[in-house]
Amino acid sequence: MLGSNASSERGASLKELGRTGVGRRSFLGLVGGAVAFAALPALTSCSSGGGAPQATSSAGMADATSKLVPSYIPLETVKPDIPSVNGTAPGFTSMPSSSVKSVQGVPGKGGSYTVMTPAWWAIPPADNSYHRAVNERLGATLNFQVSDGNTYGDKIQTVLASPKDVPDWIVIPSWNLPPRFGQAVKGLFTDLSEYLAGDKIKKYPNLANIPTAAWKYSCFEGGLYGLPYPSGGVGNAFFYRKDLFDEMGLEQPKSADEYIALAKELTDPAKNRWGSEEVWTGAQLMHGVDNWKLVDGKLQSRFETDEYRAALEWGAKLFASGAVHPDAVAGNIQKSGQRFESGAVLMTAGGVGGWHEALGRNLPINPKFQMQPMDFFAPDGGKPTLYRGSPAAIFSFIKKTDDPSKVEEMLALANFAAAPFGTEENMLIVNGVEGIHYTLDAQNAPQATAKGKDEVTSTYAFLVNSAPVNNEVQYPGYVKNKTDWEIRQAPYVVDPLFYGLQIQEPSKFGSLGKPFDDLSKDILRGRKSMADLDAAIATWKKNGGDELREFYAGFLNA
Amino acid sequence: MTTSESTLTDSGVQAQAGRRPGRPDGAHQEDLSITRKRAGLRTRLRRDKSLVLMTLPAIALLLVFAYIPMLGNVVAFQDYSPFIGIPDSPFVGLDNFTRVLGDQGFWLAVTNTLVITAFQLVFFFPVPIVLALLLNSLLSPALRSTIQAIVYLPHFFSWVLVVSVFQQVLGGAGLLSQSLRAHGWQAMDIMTNPDTFLFLITSQAIWKDAGWGIIVFLAALSAVDQEQYEAAAVDGANRWRRMWHVTLPALRSVVILLLILRLGDALSVGFEQLILQRDAVGAQASEVLDTFVYYTGVRNGDWGYAAAAGLIKGLVSLALILGANKLAHLFGESGVYSKS
Numbered sequence: 001m002l003g004s005n006a007s008s009e010r011g012a013s014l015k016e017l018g019r020t021g022v023g024r025r026s027f028l029g030l031v032g033g034a035v036a037f038a039a040l041p042a043l044t045s046c047s048s049g050g051g052a053p054q055a056t057s058s059a060g061m062a063d064a065t066s067k068l069v070p071s072y073i074p075l076e077t078v079k080p081d082i083p084s085v086n087g088t089a090p091g092f093t094s095m096p097s098s099s100v101k102s103v104q105g106v107p108g109k110g111g112s113y114t115v116m117t118p119a120w121w122a123i124p125p126a127d128n129s130y131h132r133a134v135n136e137r138l139g140a141t142l143n144f145q146v147s148d149g150n151t152y153g154d155k156i157q158t159v160l161a162s163p164k165d166v167p168d169w170i171v172i173p174s175w176n177l178p179p180r181f182g183q184a185v186k187g188l189f190t191d192l193s194e195y196l197a198g199d200k201i202k203k204y205p206n207l208a209n210i211p212t213a214a215w216k217y218s219c220f221e222g223g224l225y226g227l228p229y230p231s232g233g234v235g236n237a238f239f240y241r242k243d244l245f246d247e248m249g250l251e252q253p254k255s256a257d258e259y260i261a262l263a264k265e266l267t268d269p270a271k272n273r274w275g276s277e278e279v280w281t282g283a284q285l286m287h288g289v290d291n292w293k294l295v296d297g298k299l300q301s302r303f304e305t306d307e308y309r310a311a312l313e314w315g316a317k318l319f320a321s322g323a324v325h326p327d328a329v330a331g332n333i334q335k336s337g338q339r340f341e342s343g344a345v346l347m348t349a350g351g352v353g354g355w356h357e358a359l360g361r362n363l364p365i366n367p368k369f370q371m372q373p374m375d376f377f378a379p380d381g382g383k384p385t386l387y388r389g390s391p392a393a394i395f396s397f398i399k400k401t402d403d404p405s406k407v408e409e410m411l412a413l414a415n416f417a418a419a420p421f422g423t424e425e426n427m428l429i430v431n432g433v434e435g436i437h438y439t440l441d442a443q444n445a446p447q448a449t450a451k452g453k454d455e456v457t458s459t460y461a462f463l464v465n466s467a468p469v470n471n472e473v474q475y476p477g478y479v480k481n482k483t484d485w486e487i488r489q490a491p492y493v494v495d496p497l498f499y500g501l502q503i504q505e506p507s508k509f510g511s512l513g514k515p516f517d518d519l520s521k522d523i524l525r526g527r528k529s530m531a532d533l534d535a536a537i538a539t540w541k542k543n544g545g546d547e548l549r550e551f552y553a554g555f556l557n558a
Numbered sequence: 559m560t561t562s563e564s565t566l567t568d569s570g571v572q573a574q575a576g577r578r579p580g581r582p583d584g585a586h587q588e589d590l591s592i593t594r595k596r597a598g599l600r601t602r603l604r605r606d607k608s609l610v611l612m613t614l615p616a617i618a619l620l621l622v623f624a625y626i627p628m629l630g631n632v633v634a635f636q637d638y639s640p641f642i643g644i645p646d647s648p649f650v651g652l653d654n655f656t657r658v659l660g661d662q663g664f665w666l667a668v669t670n671t672l673v674i675t676a677f678q679l680v681f682f683f684p685v686p687i688v689l690a691l692l693l694n695s696l697l698s699p700a701l702r703s704t705i706q707a708i709v710y711l712p713h714f715f716s717w718v719l720v721v722s723v724f725q726q727v728l729g730g731a732g733l734l735s736q737s738l739r740a741h742g743w744q745a746m747d748i749m750t751n752p753d754t755f756l757f758l759i760t761s762q763a764i765w766k767d768a769g770w771g772i773i774v775f776l777a778a779l780s781a782v783d784q785e786q787y788e789a790a791a792v793d794g795a796n797r798w799r800r801m802w803h804v805t806l807p808a809l810r811s812v813v814i815l816l817l818i819l820r821l822g823d824a825l826s827v828g829f830e831q832l833i834l835q836r837d838a839v840g841a842q843a844s845e846v847l848d849t850f851v852y853y854t855g856v857r858n859g860d861w862g863y864a865a866a867a868g869l870i871k872g873l874v875s876l877a878l879i880l881g882a883n884k885l886a887h888l889f890g891e892s893g894v895y896s897k898s
């Protein structure tokens with residue numbers, strides 16, 4: 001339910017990334033954006049069949065998953081220039097002088113596998129020099145079926161419904177997990193716990209380098225089915241155009257009221273300039289909205305909380321002030337990035353991962369371009385409460401097979417794909433082959449060639465990945481700026497109530513949150529009032545909301 | 559129609575003629591009638607072999623793409639999950655239907671659908687006819703084909719493009735508003751006003767598809783015998799009377815045919831157009847049956863429920879098309895089909 005409420009927002013954010021997306025090689029940024037939106041709904045809306053016993057009981061969920069997940073054996077490849085603070089991504093302000101080789105020999109055994117991945121950029125031909133080069137190094141052939149990321153969710157539904165069409169290996173972003181996924185996972189995919197649980201992971205050192213929380217989040221229906229693309233921290237923020245703010249002698253707002261006042265002041269339609277985008281995601285972050293909240297020992301759903309109400313009221317006030325760009329009011333969020341980058345809008349909210357993508361798009365045409373995430377503030381200007389994003393954003397699943405050697409081969413390939421920053425393998429997967437797909441500049445940073453821009457897209461990287469790092473050294477000052485910002489926010493980051501639990505809601509709750517999706521848009525745009533929210537909550541309770549509350553209460557001590 | 563009727567009667571006569579001589583007793587008669595039936599079908603098949611063969615591909619297409627998938631409607635009576643399949647999904651009887659009929663959202667979608675259909679029937683449907691009449695009265699072929707090309711063109715634009723163009727022109731930051739502001743007037747945002755949404759989507763539909771719609775009418779007009787106009791002119795009929803007595807009667811059967819088809823389609827109104835503008839005006843104004851089915855089925859995974867809503871929609875459409883066809887018969891037109 002909650003997932004479905006938010007999934008359209010997340011989908012939209014990716015659409016935005018895709019439409020404006022020049023960032024072909026910027027898979028980290030893309031995922032950053034995705035993660036950002038995943039931060040709000042920590043729980044997916046997938047559901048298991050009515051009677052699936054696992055889903056309705058919480059007894060020892062944590063115990064059960066801890067038996068499934070691999071041990072965590074961190075690799076020390078390169079030392080970050082800015083170390084991690086309270087879970088922030090470590091920062092690398094320069095490229096390491098030499099790369100480590102993390103996979104000796106050839107991982108593959110000559111197998112050939114079909115892989116389905118999403119793309120939010122122009123899809124290169126399947127048979128290209130980048131794929132050939134990586135496949136050769138892998139010693140196995142991965143044939144990618146790349147699909148448009150904006151409609152990936154609908155595609156996944158039909159593919160999973162027809163088992164013979166399921167590829168050997170399939171990438172599913174967490175926001176595209178279809179309803180009733182719990183029923184699909186057992187029949188279609190391989191439970192990897194028998195290959196990876198505990199110390200079995202030692203065979204795959206790069207996979208062992210992935211944090212435990214990400215593995216736990218990849219457990220479905222009592223088995224370890226997913227290979228995770230880890231994420232975490234604060235993925236979303238309010239952004240402002242620092243270059244234009246500086247020009248006007250302005251600073252970022254420091255409270256909810258200041259934001260609206262500033263947005264109004266900036267709005268000048270005659271100059272085709274508006275103060276703000278539709279910042280509903282940001283509004284919820286600012287007000288500290290979480291999916292569930294404990295109030296006097298009783299669970300409150302996000303819709304019932306004072307925070308959600310306050311976020312809506314603030315958002316409606318912002319819209320009423322006339323400072324939101326009319327196209328955003330008309331629901332055209334796909335182009336919000338373009339509006340912000342062109343200077344038609346000066347404040348927005350979005351995925352932090354989109355930051356360096358925007359730099360990549362704009363610095364070549366506008367060297368002065370500068371955007372900056374705002375330091376978070378509580379609505380009254382005090383200390384904010386920020387909820388940590390889910391530990392994994394994207395999963396890949398291996399199709400069920402009778403042949404364990406195939407699974408082992410694919411895991412060996414995954415081990416290659418999971419090579420962390422500072423390894424030869426990572427360099428190959430992220431940038432391609434030196435001299436063909438990239439060249440090294442004076443700072444030793446990889447600069448993509450025209451061929452690299454065309455062919456190197458995120459395919460292998462979606463299969464599994466190491467924990468996030470900030471390493472986009474090709475944008476001057478960016479890594480330090482971003483890492484510092486994350487460290488400044490870190491003290492306010494707390495775990496959400498059900499942090500890291502992969503909870504599958506029963507299917508009957510599937511459409512429960514749906515009315516709020518439309519309602520929030522209506523209230524923001526002044527078409528409906530807060531009284532309609534009360535009515536919607538009453539309906540929600542009557543239609544199963546209270547039942548859902550009890551379902552979640554079962555996980556409180558999980 | 560007439561040819562097939564006449565051949566049918568012919569064969570009936572032949573059959574009777576062949577039957578008359580040998581009818582001595584009951585048993586023999588039974589034998590005979592069986593052979594007659596078989597022979598009749600066989601002869602008919604042999605006679606119409608080429609025609610029957612020609613319909614086979616169409617029948618195969620219908621079977622594969624319409625009738626066999628229709629069996630899938632059984633999920634409307636199930637708590638269906640695509641991952642366990644139709645055989646294993648539990649049957650829930652009419653539960654989905656009671657839920658649909660008790661759902662305010664469904665009735666909102668029905669109301670919106672019917673309002674949009676009725677409105678467009680009055681304001682959109684006649685536009686291509688008028689356009690066709692106008693075009694037909696143009697004498698210069700060059701001018702005519704230029705205009706035709708221009709009005710056909712928007713039909714080939716996708717809805718995404720059409721909605722963007724409208725937003726760029728009529729939106730709050732669009733051409734209209736900006737020039738209003740430049741002249742010191744209040745800007746107006748037509749794109750986000752739920753009250754005028756009906757006019758907005760109808761004008762979008764007219765802009766996009768009215769030109770395309772004139773093709774059929776132009777074809778019907780070109781079939782009118784020019785001598786009829788001359789005869790009418792000789793009898794002293796002026797332009798208007800010629801249109802009333804010659805042109806319009808020639809168009810009547812086409813208009814009625816298209817009207818019936820439109821009514822059968824009445825419950826499907828611009829899915830893509832509406833889903834693109836849903837956030838701009840809110841679900842209250844833009845939720846129609848198709849979007850309702852999409853959100854409940856595809857988005858929320860409540861397939862059985864969505865299938866039930868779709869089935870109800872299908873039944874209503876069927877009733878509409880039957881009713882419209884009956885009406886056509888009352889007007890003396892053959893409609894989409896008629897009993898022989």
